[in-house]
Amino acid sequence: MVLAVFAEEEKWGKELLAGARALAPGLKGGKVLFLNIGPDGARKDPAALLSAGADEVIDVALPLKAFKVEEYTDAVVAAVAGCDLKLLLVPATKNGRDVAARVAQRLQVGCSTDTVALRASHGSLEVDRAVLGGSALATLRFAKLPAVATVPSGVFEPKGGHQGTAKRTMEVTTDARNAAIIGIAPQAAGGVRLEDAKVVVAAGRGLKKKEDLKLCDALAAAVGGEVGCTRPLSADLKWLSESHWIGLSGKRVRPKLYFAVGVSGQIQHVAGMRDSGTIVAINKDPDCPMFSNTDYGLVGDLYEIVPALVAAITAAKGR
Ligand SMILES: Cc1cc2nc3c(=O)[nH]c(=O)nc-3n(C[C@H](O)[C@H](O)[C@H](O)COP(=O)(O)OP(=O)(O)OC[C@H]3O[C@@H](n4cnc5c(N)ncnc54)[C@H](O)[C@@H]3O)c2cc1C
Known part of the structure; x- marks a missing residue:
C-alpha cells in the first residue's frame, strides 16, 4: 500500500510529503514515495525529500528542456504502475492540475482538485474542496481508492527528521508526441514568490x-x-x-x-x-x-x- 507525491518544486513536495505521512495510517498505507521527475538539472535533492517524509525517491530523468504535460503524465503513470497505490498528491499549480487530471484519467480513478482538507480513516478518504467559485466547500468521500488530489500550498506544514533511505532510478519511455518544445523565453520581469x-x-x-x-x-x-x-x-x-x-x-x-x-x-x-x-x-x-x-x-x-x-x-x- 503506497501513497505517492509528485511535485515540481521542492518546497511544495515537502508540504505534500508531510500530508502523505499524516494520511498514511488512516489509509492503511505503508510506504510514501516521492516521484522525482524532470529533466537533468531540474530534479530535486533526494536527501531533502527523504528527510521530509519520503520512504523512497524514484528518480525519472526526462529528455525535455522544460515541463511538458504529456511526458510528465507518462512518467507519473509509469512510476506508480504495479504498486498498490492509495493516493497521489499533486500541488494545485497550473502544471500540477494538468498532470493530476490526466493521470487520474489514465488510471481511471477519481480526482479532487483544489483540495483544502483531507481526512483518512479505516482505509477511506474524505476531502473538502472549494466549489461554486469558492463560495462553498463540498465534502466528498471517495467510493474507492486510489485517488488523486491536487492540494494548494499551505494545507500541510513541511516536517523534517524522517529517515527514508531508498532511492531508485527509473527509465521511462514516452511515446512520440504531437508537440515539441521548440524554444523557451524568460518570463516577463516582475515575478514574485x-x-x-x-x-x-x-x-x-x-x-x-x-x-x-x-x-x-x-x-x-x-x-x-x-x-x-x-x-x-x-x-x-x-x-x-x-x-x-x-x-x-x-x-x-x-x-x-x-x-x-x-x-x-x-x-x-x-x-x-x-x-x-x-x-x-x-x-x-x-x-x-x-x-x-x-x-x-x-x-x-x-x-x-x-x-x-x-x-x-x-x-x-x-x-
Ligand atoms: C470562478 C471565479 C474565480 C475567481 N478567482 C478570483 C481570485 O482568485 N482572486 C480574486 O481576487 N478574485 C477572483 N475572482 C473575482 C472576484 O469575484 C472579485 O470580482 C474580485 O476579487 C474583486 O476584486 P477587487 O476587490 O479588486 O475589486 P472590487 O470588487 O471592484 O472592489 C474594489 C473595492 O475598492 C473599494 N474602493 C474604491 N475606491 C476606494 C478608495 N479610494 N479608497 C478605499 N477603497 C476604495 C471599494 O469600496 C470596493 O470595495 C474570481 C471570480 C470567479 C467567478
Whole structure:
C-alpha cells in the first residue's frame, strides 16, 4: 500500500510529503514515495525529500528542456504502475492540475482538485474542496481508492527528521508526441514568490490607475512585504503579472500580516488569504465584505490612508 507525491518544486513536495505521512495510517498505507521527475538539472535533492517524509525517491530523468504535460503524465503513470497505490498528491499549480487530471484519467480513478482538507480513516478518504467559485466547500468521500488530489500550498506544514533511505532510478519511455518544445523565453520581469512572503500588501480595484500601485509599493517597502493583487488587476487590467494574483484561482498565501488595499473581499479573493495572521483592510465602504474578515479595518480613502500609514511607519522606524 503506497501513497505517492509528485511535485515540481521542492518546497511544495515537502508540504505534500508531510500530508502523505499524516494520511498514511488512516489509509492503511505503508510506504510514501516521492516521484522525482524532470529533466537533468531540474530534479530535486533526494536527501531533502527523504528527510521530509519520503520512504523512497524514484528518480525519472526526462529528455525535455522544460515541463511538458504529456511526458510528465507518462512518467507519473509509469512510476506508480504495479504498486498498490492509495493516493497521489499533486500541488494545485497550473502544471500540477494538468498532470493530476490526466493521470487520474489514465488510471481511471477519481480526482479532487483544489483540495483544502483531507481526512483518512479505516482505509477511506474524505476531502473538502472549494466549489461554486469558492463560495462553498463540498465534502466528498471517495467510493474507492486510489485517488488523486491536487492540494494548494499551505494545507500541510513541511516536517523534517524522517529517515527514508531508498532511492531508485527509473527509465521511462514516452511515446512520440504531437508537440515539441521548440524554444523557451524568460518570463516577463516582475515575478514574485508571495507564498514565502511574511507580509503581503494586496492591491484591489480601489486603485484608479496603474501608476497608483506605487502607493502599495511604498507600503510594502515600509513593512518589508511583497505586493500582491486581486484577480481584476492581473487578469483584466494586466497591471501586475499572474504571479501576484491571490485567491481561489490564483495563489494561496498566509503571511503573518496581510494588507487589503481597496479590495472588496469577495469570497474568491478571501479563499486565497483567509489563513493570514493579522489582516488589515483599507476601504472607503464600511459595509464591504472584506471588513468581516479583518482584524483591523480602516474606513476611508486609500489615497489618504496609505500615505499616512507609510509616513507613520517610517517615522516609528526612525525613532
Ligand atoms: C470562478 C471565479 C474565480 C475567481 N478567482 C478570483 C481570485 O482568485 N482572486 C480574486 O481576487 N478574485 C477572483 N475572482 C473575482 C472576484 O469575484 C472579485 O470580482 C474580485 O476579487 C474583486 O476584486 P477587487 O476587490 O479588486 O475589486 P472590487 O470588487 O471592484 O472592489 C474594489 C473595492 O475598492 C473599494 N474602493 C474604491 N475606491 C476606494 C478608495 N479610494 N479608497 C478605499 N477603497 C476604495 C471599494 O469600496 C470596493 O470595495 C474570481 C471570480 C470567479 C467567478
